[in-house]
Amino acid sequence: MWAFIHKLGSPKWFxxxxxxxxxxxxxxxxxxILAGTIWGLAFAPADYQQGNSFRIIYVHVPAAFLAQSIFVGMASAGLVFMVWKIKVADMAAAVMAPLGAAMTFVALFSGGVWGIPTWGTWWIWDARLTSMLILLFLYVGVIALRGAFASRDSGSRAASVLAMVGVINIPIIKYSVDWWYTLHQPASFTITSRPTMPLEMWAPLLMMVLGFYCFFIALTLMRTRNExxxxxxxxxxxQALAEESV
Structure with missing residues (x-):
């Protein structure tokens, strides 16, 4: 296990x-994503209360899941960089941040669009929405810190510390609907309980969530290679690679 982690820390091997x-x-x-989109938009039945407006769930939920997971991954990579000085971990954390910020924005925007027919307003200072907005600010702060120092290492350390401190917001986002009165509904499905939706609705949602995670991994690998x-x-x-490509 440790041998694999040591290899993973080698830029050349990674x-x-x-x-x-x-x-x-x-x-x-x-x-x-293609199968989930077609199934969710064209073949999944309409919700008995929300009608076809519920279909935005196939973008909103995967984006929200990914926004939170990326921040946890970024904080974990920052911890690895701070403790073991593994450069690849810092590179991965650096390329995760913009995608995490984008997914947080998509989750907030799609939630607002969904809120208009469901709640009658696009925004309310609900605990879930507010904590997600804070997550967006944290992402922006991490990105800004990386460029705020003349030394790249100083910027990396500052960004890593903010990510590790800011990760406390993730359980707040997750449990906000349980801890406080909110308009936001509870989780559509979890790994510990049966889905509240019929198979025809949650199966394409699961496909979209898995597709978004695969997209995140592929994009992170590609951007880390560039970094x-x-x-x-x-x-x-x-330099040898550059010479071979000429």
């Missing part, structure tokens, strides 16, 4: 193994 993994995740993401080439441009193996 660059090589990620090239073999990326096509599988891109293919899985494409198939799952490795940028930061390790002076290394011989990178």
């Amino acid at each position: 660059y090589g193994i990620s090239a073999r993994l990326m096509p599988w995740f891109w293919a899985a993401a494409t198939l799952l 490795i080439l940028r930061r390790e441009s002076g290394k011989r193996w990178v």
